[in-house]
Structure formats: structure tokens, C-alpha cells
Amino acid sequence: MGPAVDVISVDLLLWSFYFLCFKDVQNRFVYVVKRGSTNGDDEQFSDAAKHKTDAQAAPSRIIEEQYPAKLSERLNWIGTLLVSIRMKHWKVGDASHDRRQPPELAFRSRSAFMNLAIRSFVRGYLILDFTRAYISYDSYFTDANVSISSPLPSRTLDFVPPQVFRSAILAAQAWAAISQLMYLPCLLPLGLNALGWLPDEWSPHHWAPLFGPISVIAQRGVRGFWGEYWHQAMRIMSAGPGYAVVDVLGIAPGSFLRYAIVTSVAFFLSGVVHMGLVPPEPLHAKESVNMIRLKVGTFFWLQPTAILAEVAVGKLMLAVCPPSVRQTSLPMVGRKVVNVAFFLAWATFCLPLLGDMARQIGYWHVWPVPLSLWRGIRAEGWSTWIER
Template identity: 40%
Template sequence: MSQTTIALTYDNLVNRIVPGPQSLSYFVPLVVLPIAFSIPPWIASKQTLCAVALPIISASLVHAWTVMGGIDVISFDMLLHSYHLLLFNDPRRHFRRILAKTATAEKTRTPKVGSRDGKDESTTPQYIEQPYPAKWSGRLPWIGTLLISMRFVDWKIGSPSHDSKQPDRNPTAPSHLRFILTAILRTLSGYVVLDLTSAWTQQDPYFKTFGVSVDSPLPQYALSGLLPPRLIRCTIMALQVWASVGQQFQLPCTLPVALHWMGYLPDAWSPHLWPTFFGSFRATFTTPNLGAVRNFWGRYWHQTLRYYCSGSGVWLANLMRLPRRSQSRYLLISATTFFFSGIVHIGLVPPEPIFALKSANQIRWLILVFFWLQPVGFAFETAVSVVLHHIGTPRLIYTILNILWFTAWCCFVLPFLGEAGRNLGYWRVWPVPVSLWQGITLGKWLAWV
């Protein structure tokens, strides 16, 4: 389907562009979950909460998906959220919220070197662990904070690798001003990359024409003959994902950072003190093993949905008594994590995509294949690393192999997302409203007019 246009009504938005709520049942978990946790464990056990709350939550979401003609990202995340907190864990008995309290330091204490504001401090942070509160006044903020904690920063949740880092603060926390300026700069850099890569996708027939292979010849003016077409097109796709996801996390955080700067928010609510959303991309390739794909997902890419998607795998691994740090446990958790991560991401597909040649279910399968292939890459890396360690591979060779392997893996898996994106029409519109590229080359600065 070529240049199709529709009126931007709510019905068209949620059925043809991006799925969204179409019934009140969609919002039932937002009511049931806090009510369930407001009931103390000495009144209702975990088993009772699961028996009552989970069927209600599950049935309401199934009804919502039936009305919607499929799932969406937020609603399926709510389902994972509910099962993680109600079934796979018992927060009312085992979770502890980490709270800061101010303790007067000894007058003779040496001032803390390198404090955030560069000033001597007469107080030093002390922390307490707050279990499920008995009083309503403490229980409500405890529950509210729990339900919005995606990464469980400042929570003890019974995971040794997680709990040993709590309270987790950025070891090299930037100043307020530096964080805000960096957030703006990263957003602008992502904006420019989106604009420039869109100049390519608008001219390359692969991104807009059905049936054109990712290996088909590049446009005449391009780098034809210098680099493989698949490599260039996969690089364009990767840059767009990096720009639209990887560079947008910090900008919404500038408001709470500014409020903390003015003294209106405590440390725990200021994102510039949190562990970073993304790790080091360079570290993806420099570990002494073949592990670029594992490092990308586990150390570099954001971990926002990590606990919800991996909860069932951890629960199964514990049920099967798989040893900690064993390969079998790691592969089981990886497989379940990406199984559910794939399902979360098919929530981007509306029931009747505007531009699609393929059906909604066919597009969903393309997205699922991308995510479900990732543990296969993990297993390959694990097997090859055993051989490389056995022959005593130098660290420099590991770095070279990781770069080559990661490039090859991306060229293999990204075309699945490319085909899904082409059917969803992601490259049929210019993604930014004001285009530097169009302004400079065509004199048309407003891309959406």
C-alpha cells in the first residue's frame, strides 16, 4: 500500500498506528495491584492474594486484548509486573525499601573529598531498610514506590547480585548542571542522527518498497561496491534505534534533577545520582571472551524490563535447584527473558497496520524471531568461548573477534526488524518535525507540513 492517509482519530490511532486501550478492563490491574498490596500479610497470605488478584488481572487483560485485537506494550508489561510481584516474589515479607536518613557526623571527621557540590559536608548519608510497614501512613508510600520501581533501585529484593549494590548510586555522579546539559546534548545528537539517517531511508527503496531485498544494490549515488548493502542498511537501522531509544532516556529526567537542585526532592528521586541507564558500548567488545551479544544486552542496553521479563526464569531455575552461576541456569533465564521480551515488543503492532503488505500476525512473528534468536547467539558465544579459552587466545584477538562477530550477528538478525518496520511504515514518514537536512538541501525546514 502506497501513500495511504487516514484521519487521525483515536479509533484509527489504536487500530492502525499503535495499539492502545479500548475498554475499561485495560485499567483494572492499575486498581487491583495496589489494593492487593495494601492488605497486610497477617490478614491475607501470598497464596490468597495470588488466588484472588491474579485471575482478576489476567481475565481483565485478556478481555482488553480481545477488544483491542492484540496486546500492547504497556498492558503486557502490567501482566508481567503483576506476576513478578505477586507470584514469583513476596514483597510484603521479603522486600526492603532503602531509605536515607541524615546522621550528624563527628565534628572531627575529615570532610568528604569530591562531594557532589564541592563543599565540605557536616553530615554523611546513613541508610535504613524499611520492611512492609504496619501503619497506613508508611504503607502507602512504600507500596507506591514499589509499583513504579522498574529497576528496583534502593530496594532489597532477595537477589544477591542486585542487593549487594543497594543503595545504588552513580559512583561518578555528575553535577546537576552537567547532567542537564548532557541530557540536552544527547537528545540533540539523537535528533540529528534520526534526521540524517532518514535522508537515507527516504531514498533507499529497501526501506519503503515491498519485495526489495536487504542485499539488493544500493542507490546509484551511494557507496555501491565499497561496502555490502546489508551492512550499510543494518547500520542505518541500528543508528535509528540508538537515536530514538538510546539517546532519549535522560531528557525526561532533567525536571526531577532540577527540582533536586532546588532542594525539593531527596537524593533517591534524583536521576543524576542513579546508576546509568546505559552502560559502556566500548566494554561490549573488550571482555576476555567471545561475548559481544551477551555484553550488549546485559551490560550496555537499558535494563528497564529486565526483572519483569526474567522473573519466571529465575523462579523456574530456583524451583529446579539449578546452581547459581551455572550455564544451565544462565541459559534458562536468558531464554525466558527474551521469550517475554519478544512478546512485550510485539505490542507495537496494531491490529490493522496502515501500510502493511503482511498481516499483523506475520509482522509480530518477525519481531518475535529477532528477540527469540538472541539466546541462540548467547549459546554460540558460550560454546566458542570454551574453545578460545582452551587455546589461550590473547585479549586483543578477543576484541577483534567480538567486533567482527557482533557485526555479523547484527547483519543476520536486524533484517527481521527491518521487514517488520517496513510493513509498519516506520520509514514512510520523516520522524522529526524540523529537519536540518531538508532545510539545508531543499529549503524545507518543517518536515511535517
């Protein structure tokens, strides 16, 4: 039996360290809004006008709200900060983050966000259902003794390497459960905002996109996936200690060493947080709980290897590629092909670490959706959680 740690507790602990130890919130944090914009983001803390910068007079109508002097406005300012886990619309003292604030908003209206949430939910629900249908035929997902490279259950899939196919199933499950279903709970604050019970800056239709465009993988490979496509909910918190380290060491901004340290620290802490996915007593474990947690952490601790390799290879290719070739479209096309191929190969290599964790905690012993279209159309019963 291992210690009873969980994702939320460790995440909140790291956020506490970020705000209390690594950042000067009162003097360095600035809330950035577009005044008079159609999305409803207007001046939120009126008496903080004396703290506004010259950005208020800029043609873009951007104003910056520093830590308010009055308690009533300060509570609103702090409340907005605490719900801004991606720190969008906030300047926090990190140049790479601050120069992109405020971000472009993703939705024109509440109905636009609601439509996306419903479409994403349906898409994610069906993917979870159908991939789980395949899993019921493949013993790898429910038996920790079966190797990921063992033959697939169907001979029709013999042309696909088993690890590649099973990694694709793992990726589809993770993508559907996280990137597609996470929109649905956001309908609650959306509805409260429509009723006037939540301020606009707390409503999800005023947020930046929860996920970036999938095309960034072709443009930047593994870096694009983690840096722009994925949800970024832990980016600021996990990278904060890394920035503190490089600042203390006096490492120049823009250097490869600075980037390497910040990236490594961020993924190390992300791995520590995600180790909390493993309960103290996994129901179907074939290994110790700490070994399972170590595999989860290793998945994240490996990511800087790929990211830094991409950066190094990119710099090398830029140095050796003749200027005449750089001006053609060939390098861009070739880079996109290589980025996608490397990302897929890297995912196939790393995802089994998470897959092994999931099967040892018994994740696939339960159907992930309560009503199954797959089982229903096969006359096997629509309900998956209530057995007759």
C-alpha cells in the same frame, strides 16, 4: 486484523505477575540507600529503623529499609518501588542482582544530568534527521517488496554489502531514538525535584546510569550489549519467571543450565512485550499482522542463541588455552576483536527482522523529527510534519 495488544499493557501485566506471583515483596524486598552521601540519598523511612540490618554500621554507611510497618511510610516505600523499574537500590532476592546494590550514581548534580540530556538529545536528533535523509533515497525502507540485499541506490556504496549498510542505518535509528532521546523526558522529574515537589530518590540524577559503557561490547560481545549497555528496563520483570522456574527445579546457582533457562525465558517474554509495537491494522503491510508480530518476537527469541554460544565458546577457549598464553595480553586483545566482530555480524543478521516490521507499519513514511536541518540547508523546507 490482529488483537489490539500494545507494549505498555503487556509490560504492566508482566510486572503484576512479577510482584504478585513470583516475589514476596513484603518479606524479601529491601530498599538500599547510602546514608549521608553527597547525592542526597538519606534515610527515607525513619520509623522503619527497627528493620535496618547491620549494614547501617558498616563504614560504607549503607542502610537497608525493609517493608515499613506504618502506612504513611509504606506508601512512600511502595511508590519508590514502583518507579524503580530497573530495581536499582533494591534487593529483590536474586543474588546476581542484589550483590550490585546500591549502584554507583552516574551524576554529581542536576546540572550534570541536564547537560548530558541536552547533548544526547541534540546528537540523537541529528542522527535521526540525517539517516532519514538517506532513507528517502532508498526504497527498501518504504517498500516491503524490496529485499534488504538489493543494490544500494548509490554506486559510491558498492563496496559495502547492502545488508550491512542498511542494518547500520537501522541500528543508528534505533540507537538515536532510544538511547539518546529518552533522557529529555527525564528533565520533567528533574525539574520537579529541583522545586522540592519530588523526593530525591525519584529524580533521575540520583539514578544509576540509564545505559552502560559501549566498551562492554568489546569485553563481552552480545552479552555485554544486552546485559550492561542497553537500558535494562525490562530485565527484572522478564527474568523473574525464569528465576522462579530454576528455583522450583532446584538448579544450582552458577550453572550453565540455570543461566540458559533464565536467559531464554527473559528474551521470550521480552519478545512477547515488543510484539505490541505492531498495531492491529498496519498501514503498509504486505503480510498478516500476526506474521509481522512474529518477526518482532523472533528478533528477541534469537538472542539467547548468540549469548549462550558466547558463553560456551568462552568456556571452551579457557579450557584449551595454555596457562602461559593466558598470562599474556594476546588472549584479551583477540577476545575483544572476536567479540566486536561477532556482535556486528549478529546485528547484521538480526536487525532486518525489526526493519521489516518498521517498514510494514509505515514508520519511515514519516520524517521522525518535526524540523529537519538536512532539508533546511537544501532549501527543501525546514518543516517535515506540516506541508505547505
